[in-house]
Amino acid sequence: MTESVLNGEPKVVEPTIFELSSPGRCGVSFPDPDVPRAELPASLLRADLPLPELAEVDVVRHYMRLSTFNYSVDSGFYPLGSCTMKYNPKIDEDTCRLPGFLYTHPLQPIETVQGNLALMYTLQEWLKEISGFAAVTLQPAAGAHGELTGVLIMRAYHKSRGDHKRVKMLIPDSAHGTNPASSGMVGLQIVQIPSDARGNVDLKALEAQCDDTVVGMMLTNPNTLGLFDENVEKVIELVHGCGGLMYGDGANLNALLGIVRPGDLGFDVMHFNLHKTFAVPHGGGGPGSGPVGVAAHLADFLPAPIVDILEEGDEGMAPLFGFVTPAQTIGRVKAFHGHFGGGLVRAFTYIAMHGPDGLKDVSRYAVLNANYLLARLRDTYHVPFDRICMHEFVAEGRVEGSDVRALDIAKRLMDYRFHPPTNYFPLIVHEALMIEPTETENKDTLDAFAEALIKIAEEAKTQPELLHSAPHITPFGRMDEVKAARDLVLCCWLPEDDNNP
Amino acid sequence: MTYIPISPQERDAMLETIGVKSLDDLFKDIPQKHRFPKLDLPPALSEMEVAAELSELAEANESTRQLTSFLGAGMYNHYIPSVVDHILRRGEFYTAYTPYQPEISQGTLQAIFEYQSLMCALTGMEVSNASHYDGATATAEAVNLAYAQFRGKRTKVVVSPAVHPQYRAVIRTYTQGMGVEVSGDSAINDPLSVTSLETLIDENTSLVVVQYPDFFGRIYDYTQFIESAHQKGALVCVVVNPTALALFKTPGEMGADVVVGEGQPLGIPMWYGGPSLGIFTTRKQFVHKMAGRLVGETVDNRGQRAYVLTLTAREQHIKRERATSNICSNQGLLALASAVYLSAIGKKGLRQVAELCYHKAHYAAAQLSRIPGVGLCFDEPFFHEFALCLPKSVEEVNTHLLEHGILGGYDLGQDYPALENHMLLAVTEMNSKEEIDALVEVITEVCHD
Numbered sequence: 001m002t003e004s005v006l007n008g009e010p011k012v013v014e015p016t017i018f019e020l021s022s023p024g025r026c027g028v029s030f031p032d033p034d035v036p037r038a039e040l041p042a043s044l045l046r047a048d049l050p051l052p053e054l055a056e057v058d059v060v061r062h063y064m065r066l067s068t069f070n071y072s073v074d075s076g077f078y079p080l081g082s083c084t085m086k087y088n089p090k091i092d093e094d095t096c097r098l099p100g101f102l103y104t105h106p107l108q109p110i111e112t113v114q115g116n117l118a119l120m121y122t123l124q125e126w127l128k129e130i131s132g133f134a135a136v137t138l139q140p141a142a143g144a145h146g147e148l149t150g151v152l153i154m155r156a157y158h159k160s161r162g163d164h165k166r167v168k169m170l171i172p173d174s175a176h177g178t179n180p181a182s183s184g185m186v187g188l189q190i191v192q193i194p195s196d197a198r199g200n201v202d203l204k205a206l207e208a209q210c211d212d213t214v215v216g217m218m219l220t221n222p223n224t225l226g227l228f229d230e231n232v233e234k235v236i237e238l239v240h241g242c243g244g245l246m247y248g249d250g251a252n253l254n255a256l257l258g259i260v261r262p263g264d265l266g267f268d269v270m271h272f273n274l275h276k277t278f279a280v281p282h283g284g285g286g287p288g289s290g291p292v293g294v295a296a297h298l299a300d301f302l303p304a305p306i307v308d309i310l311e312e313g314d315e316g317m318a319p320l321f322g323f324v325t326p327a328q329t330i331g332r333v334k335a336f337h338g339h340f341g342g343g344l345v346r347a348f349t350y351i352a353m354h355g356p357d358g359l360k361d362v363s364r365y366a367v368l369n370a371n372y373l374l375a376r377l378r379d380t381y382h383v384p385f386d387r388i389c390m391h392e393f394v395a396e397g398r399v400e401g402s403d404v405r406a407l408d409i410a411k412r413l414m415d416y417r418f419h420p421p422t423n424y425f426p427l428i429v430h431e432a433l434m435i436e437p438t439e440t441e442n443k444d445t446l447d448a449f450a451e452a453l454i455k456i457a458e459e460a461k462t463q464p465e466l467l468h469s470a471p472h473i474t475p476f477g478r479m480d481e482v483k484a485a486r487d488l489v490l491c492c493w494l495p496e497d498d499n500n501p
Numbered sequence: 502m503t504y505i506p507i508s509p510q511e512r513d514a515m516l517e518t519i520g521v522k523s524l525d526d527l528f529k530d531i532p533q534k535h536r537f538p539k540l541d542l543p544p545a546l547s548e549m550e551v552a553a554e555l556s557e558l559a560e561a562n563e564s565t566r567q568l569t570s571f572l573g574a575g576m577y578n579h580y581i582p583s584v585v586d587h588i589l590r591r592g593e594f595y596t597a598y599t600p601y602q603p604e605i606s607q608g609t610l611q612a613i614f615e616y617q618s619l620m621c622a623l624t625g626m627e628v629s630n631a632s633h634y635d636g637a638t639a640t641a642e643a644v645n646l647a648y649a650q651f652r653g654k655r656t657k658v659v660v661s662p663a664v665h666p667q668y669r670a671v672i673r674t675y676t677q678g679m680g681v682e683v684s685g686d687s688a689i690n691d692p693l694s695v696t697s698l699e700t701l702i703d704e705n706t707s708l709v710v711v712q713y714p715d716f717f718g719r720i721y722d723y724t725q726f727i728e729s730a731h732q733k734g735a736l737v738c739v740v741v742n743p744t745a746l747a748l749f750k751t752p753g754e755m756g757a758d759v760v761v762g763e764g765q766p767l768g769i770p771m772w773y774g775g776p777s778l779g780i781f782t783t784r785k786q787f788v789h790k791m792a793g794r795l796v797g798e799t800v801d802n803r804g805q806r807a808y809v810l811t812l813t814a815r816e817q818h819i820k821r822e823r824a825t826s827n828i829c830s831n832q833g834l835l836a837l838a839s840a841v842y843l844s845a846i847g848k849k850g851l852r853q854v855a856e857l858c859y860h861k862a863h864y865a866a867a868q869l870s871r872i873p874g875v876g877l878c879f880d881e882p883f884f885h886e887f888a889l890c891l892p893k894s895v896e897e898v899n900t901h902l903l904e905h906g907i908l909g910g911y912d913l914g915q916d917y918p919a920l921e922n923h924m925l926l927a928v929t930e931m932n933s934k935e936e937i938d939a940l941v942e943v944i945t946e947v948c949h950d
Contacts, residue, residue, distance in 0.1 A: 010806040013607075017615045017844045027845045028582040030853040034934040038863035040856075041882040044720050046750045050622045051848040056584055059844045063612070067593035070608035074592030083598055087504055091548050093590065100559025105572045106774030107911060109903065112568070115561030116773045129541055141634035141776070142830035144817070148675075155678055181817035181827035185645070187678035190822045228530040259528055264535045275830065279504075284609035285599040285631065285794065285833025287776035303674070331674035335575060335637035335667040335763070336774025342834075343776065349555060353502040355545030360537070364524045365505045365512075371527060372515040388527055414605055422601075425818070442506040443515060469802075474604045477802040484799035484811040488788070490628045492618040492798075 013475070014065050016492045021052035028056060069475050070284070071419050077445050079373075081392045081422035081434025082176070082224060084254045084276035086366075089353070092279065092346040101345055106336035110310075110322045116340065117321035120307040123348050124291075127272060130351075130359070131250075132263025133293030135326075137302045138338040143251055145333060146271025146290030147182035147218070152330045153269055153294060153301040154216050154245045155186055160301075160328055163243070170209055170217040170239070172201055174225060174426045179218040179249060188215055195428060199227045199385035201235050210238050216245035216268070222252045224426040224434070225385050226370060226392035236266040245269065245298075253277045254438070255367055255391035258360025262293075269294045274339075278347035289343025304329040305337075365439035366391040369446060373437055376450035380457045384429055392436035394429050399460035404467045406431035409456055411478065414471035416452035502547055565771070565908065569936045571865075573886050573927025574716070574911035575636065575665050576774060577744070577766045579854065580930060581842070585768045588841045595834055599794070603809045604801070609833065610808035614796045616840040623746045623843075624760040625753020626782035630793035632836040633779025633828065636740065636763030637668040640710060641675035642781060642792040642826055643738040643759045647708035648681060649790045649825060650736065655707035659685040661698055663715035664740055666916040672710070685709075695721055699729055706735040708759075713739050713752060717913075717925065718862075718886030719879055720749055727756040743767050743780065743839075745884045747855035759783045768842025769835050778835040789815060792826030857930035858885035861937065865928045868941045874948050878923055886927045888913060888920070892948050895924045901947045907940055 012019075054062075071078070078085035095101075104113050124136040140146040151169070158166045169183040172193045180190045191209050196202040201219070217239045222228045229235060236246050248262045248270030254277045256262070262270050274280045274289035282288075294302060305323035313319035338344060354362065367390050374393045378386060381395040397406025410420030410433070422434040437446060459466050471477065507515075512524070521527060528536060546554065570578050589595060593608060600606030600613075613631045620629035633639040644658050658681055660669055669686055676683060685701050695711065702709055709730045714720050727737045739752035741762035752760045764778030765771065783791055789812065797811035817824040843851065862885040869889055870877050878888035889910070891898055899909035910926035917923075928937065 010800040011804055012806050014611065016611070016618070017840070018618060021847075025847070026849055027847045028584065028850055029846075030580070030850060030857060030930060033857055033860045035861050035864035035937070037856075037860050038867075040748065040859065041720065044722055044749050044882060046625075046746070046748065046754070049747055049848050049852060051619065051851060052844055053847045053849065054844055056582075056845055059841065060584060060588070062844070063588045063841060064591075066608040066611055067588075067591045068608065069606070069611070070593040070597050071602070071605035072593045073596035078598070080598055080601075085598060088596055089502075089504060089548075091552060093595075095552065095555040095559075097586075098556060098559035099566050100562040100564050102770040102772055103564035103566045103578075104562050104773045105565060105570060105578065105771050105908065106576055107572055107574055108563075108908060109899070112563040112903070112908075113773065115558040118561065119558050126542055132538070141638065142828075144827040144829045145634060145638070148827060152674065152677055176829075177817035177819070177821045177824070178827050178829050180822035181820070181824040184822035184824065185675070185678070185827055187680065230530050233532055258540055259537065260531045260535045261538050264538065265532070281595045281834075282598045282830075283595050283832075283834030284597045284606075284837065285613075286830040287634075287832045287835060288830035289776075330677065332637070332667060332670040333674055334671060334775075335635050335665070338774070339776040340774055341770065341772030341776065345555070349551055352543065352546050352554065353548065353551050356540035356542045358503055358545045359540065359542070361503060361505060364527070365507060367527045368507075368512065368515055368519075368524060371519045371521075375519045388521075388530070410602070411604065414602070419605065420602060440504050440506065443511040471604050476604045476607050476805060476807050479603045479801050479807055479809045480799045481809055481811070484797040484809045487798070488785070488811070489798035490614075490617055490788070490795060490811075491621045492615065 017052045017062060018492045020058055020062060021054055023053055025053045025055050027054055027059060076417055077441060077449055078419040079421050079435050079437050080419060081436040082251060084436060084438060086279055086438035087440035088279050088281040089350065092349050095349045096341050096345040101341050114321055117307050119348055120344060121321050123344055124307060126351050127291055127293060130257060131270060131293045132261030134296040135299035135302060136291055136293045137306050138291045138344055139303045139333055140271065140290035140292055141334055141339055142286060142288035143271055143273040143290045144178040144182060146292045147178055148185055149292045149303055149333050150247050150269045150271055151182050151186045153298055154247065156301045156328065156330050157245065157298055158215060165213050166215045168213050169215050172219065173428050174223050175218060175220060176224065176249060176251060199225045200229045200231050203231055203234060206235060206238055210242035212243060214242050214244035216247055218247040218249060220249035220252055222255050222390035225394050226389040227385060228390050232265055251276060252391065255363050257363040258356060259363050263295060269298055274343045274347040278350045280343050280346045287339050287342050289339040300327040301330055302326045303331060303333045362439050369437040369439060369441055373435060373446055373450060377453055380454050392434060394426065394432050394434045396429060397423060397431040397433040399457045402460040402464050404460040404464050406433050408467035408470060412456050412467045412470035413452060415473050418449055418452060502545060568906055568908045570908040571910050571926045571928060571940060572908050574925055575763060576771050577927060578771060578929055578931045579766050581768050581770060582845050584845045585838055585841045589834060589838055594837060600810060603807065607807060610796050612837050612840055614808045616836040617796060619840055619843050620780055620782050623743050624741060624782045625751025626760050627785045628788050629782040630791055630795055632832040633781045633793055634832060635775060635777045635779045636761065637671040639761035639779035639781045640668045640740055641672045643761050644672055644676060644708055645792065645826060646759060646787060646790045647736045648679060650787060651707045655705050656680055657682045657684060657706045658708045659698060659701045659706055660710045661695060661712065662686040663717060664710055664712045665716050668740065695726060702730050702733045702735050704733060706733060708736050708738055710738045710740065713741050714745050714884040717879060717888045718883040719881040720884055721881065722750065724755045744855050744858060747851040764839050767839035769838050776832060776835055778832045778839055790825055793828050793831055854930050858928065861932055862887060862928035865937045869944060872945050872948055885929060886925060889924045889926055891922045891924055894922055898944060898947050902943055905943045907943060
């Protein structure tokens with residue numbers, strides 16, 4: 001125990017930006033006005049502006065110190081299942097910051113932004129080709145936002161046909177939480193469909209729910225067990241058979257590039273996660289980018305506007321790109337045109353550099369790496385649905401003869417300088433450890449990771465306390481999460497709290 | 502170009518460990534007739550070629566570096582200090598995931614905690630989430646918060662017509678399946694008066710949405726208005742421009758229940774509209790109904806002050822269909838950008854920016870309103886944006902302006918039929934006196950053709 005704990009005050013490793021502030025210090029400043037000063041409306045002004053005051057060097061050192069507390073893809077292996085933490089090519093960081101992209105305003109006349117519109121149009125076309133869908137919107141901000149968009153489209157489709165009794169969304173028990181949450185936001189009833197012994201959708205249970213009240217089904221395929229549903233065509237047939245639509249959660253598309261197109265399988269609508277599949281960096285939580293693809297019968301319902309060719313070009317002239325509004329659009333899902341700079345430009349760069357064969361290799365090697373790790377680990381950790389997996393797999397974080405849990409194993413991995421896998425998801429596996437290596441890891445890294453996990457299983461039997469108290473070598477130890485929720489200190493400064501500086 | 506670091510020899514060794522002969526053998530679960538489609542995409546480019554192609558596309562635009570811009574309407578041309586992007590380019594920040602493992606994510610967590618604090622300081626509110634997608638979606642989530650607060654029993658939302666038209670559109674999209682009635686912004690009502698909104702607020706109203714400065718740039722003290730909405734039991738959401746909050750009374754002070762807004766002016770490039778930053782703040786009493794992630798302070802088992810994601814039971818991965826929102830990815834990196842921006846320019850710098858905007862916009866407005874036939878649409882105080890009434894169509898004026906290298910204002914007639922020939926102009930610290938004078942000169946010319 002440190003001295004400060006004995007005093008009852010936690011030790012401050014890095015002060016907050018407010019604590020570093022010193023009145024009168026000055027950072028980046030601005031010129032004096034070159035126009036006459038106008039009078040400010042006194043009655044409308046605020047009394048004080050409680051922002052920090054620091055010099056630029058203070059700010060840089062603060063954030064540099066903070067950055068060293070983070071684990072990242074650039075610093076090491078990050079096999080966080082379902083998150084596709086692949087390496088983010090550096091060139092993307094340059095292309096998305098080209099001045100022509102950075103400094104264009106979203107409401108400029110289309111004649112002045114033909115470069116942006118050409119890029120968006122081309123990306124729409126590429127995403128259509130990759131997924132087998134007839135039309136694509138680039139507007140949604142993230143995967144869950146794409147889901148909301150897709151579910152609204154499904155609802156609008158049924159409504160347009162005068163089919164008002166459809167209220168049920170079928171969702172497998174292995175689904176991401178965003179699927180039921182997105183359907184819930186649209187006011188639908190969620191019906192959970194169990195998985196069968198091989199990790200596929202339980203066809204009997206599905207069939208029992210397929211009636212004329214079904215809006216559709218949301219299916220992640222490969223699912224969150226990392227398994228491609230062996231009966232996917234039958235599942236789709238059942239849902240279509242009762243008049244429902246098939247939603248594909250594209251979170252796991254990294255397994256399918258050039259392998260199979262969801263549109264060809266019969267999916268009606270799907271979102272892409274450009275921040276997973278197409279290497280847009282995750283940014284410590286975002287921004288993402290969640291375009292949505294739809295089959296021809298849903299194209300009229302896409303959010304407005306989408307990019308199209310307004311006037312065809314010819315040999316001497318480029319076409320004129322612009323915006324169009326789909327006939328029965330659900331409306332706008334966000335302001336302006338989607339995550340253009342951070343999402344679309346990076347994804348465009350990535351796809352252009354890979355081409356059709358490169359994309360197929362992405363998925364083939366993502367699946368190779370996952371199966372290799374599975375092969376190396378299946379004798380040490382129980383894998384409940386053990387068959388050839390796709391880009392990820394789920395093992396149980398338990399060791400025979402030890403009381404350690406998945407959480408302990410995850411934390412101990414940090415001592416071996418690895419980011420832990422996703423744990424406790426999917427919910428249908430006890431003590432789940434969901435491992436997604438991605439294609440951008442070499443064999444040495446995978447071997448080192450497998451050996452660490454095997455060694456940890458040994459430690460779990462011989463020195464379980466080493467796991468219970470892990471991590472040890474990280475800058476911070478395990479957190480008091482109960483205290484955080486009970487005290488709810490959400491802010492270093494509160495407007496009416498005199499106890500805070 | 503490939504980023505796969507595996508040699509053919511290593512691949513073969515791995516296949517052998519797995520017990521299959523080839524990569525293609527890993528895909529037998531895929532229905533054969535759809536397996537391995539030939540993708541009709543252009544062949545792969547090298548890094549050098551892709552850099553050239555992207556440069557060509559970027560250069561096919563006329564950006565606000567070539568054009569003098571007076572366009573705002575929800576996204577603003579501001580100076581971004583160099584330090585912001587230097588921090589954002591740290592791989593430790595931009596290649597990390599959502600901080601699910603706090604022991605190795607304190608950089609992100611503390612930065613978000615500070616971001617939350619900065620947003621509370623700006624808005625005068627008590628809690629901020631870790632960010633939302635953009636101003637429009639944050640506004641729509643405020644509707645969800647109010648709907649949940651009244652457990653769906655109040656089904657009306659009153660929205661001022663002076664809220665950004667795209668934000669109003671997004672509210673309508675989000676509420677399609679909720680059985681919520683959105684009213685207040687139809688053309689039948691006086692499109693521009695705040696006081697006429699009051700008559701629409703009733704016992705069935707869960708939320709009233711107003712904007713500050715409003716879409717026309719006007720500053721209005723909503724204190725009385727909020728009080729009368731509260732008398733009917735309704736909550737009030739104020740949509741803000743954060744730069745304006747450097748100068749003007751906070752919505753917190755006025756009694757607002759939720760304050761949302763577009764954080765793009767805080768050190769984020771316009772980037773043709775995104776990604777930007779949705780600000781979402783509220784009062785502590787509504788924290789359990791709020792959307793998005795939340796960082797709270799705690800201690801670790803070594804007695805160190807530390808931060809974690811907290812109140813996660815509101816969120817989709819725990820609550821599933823009963824979650825307050827479906828949001829998962831947010832705008833983490835852009836929340837960091839705004840925190841670095843606010844720290845680097847500080848109290849003094851943000852005031853300077855806001856005052857420069859204010860003085861320059863007022864200079865522009867004064868000069869423009871001297872042109873015969875041209876006038877300001879409103880008398881109310883305004884910040885850095887104002888509506889100008891023209892004797893000609895906005896389209897015609899903008900075409901002339903563009904010929905002179907000037908990006909004119911937003912055509913208000915698109916959304917407000919009563920405001921045909923009205924242009925919304927934004928002036929920021931980026932506009933010099935010469936540029937403003939040039940704008941005045943061209944508009945003078947156009948109006949006297």
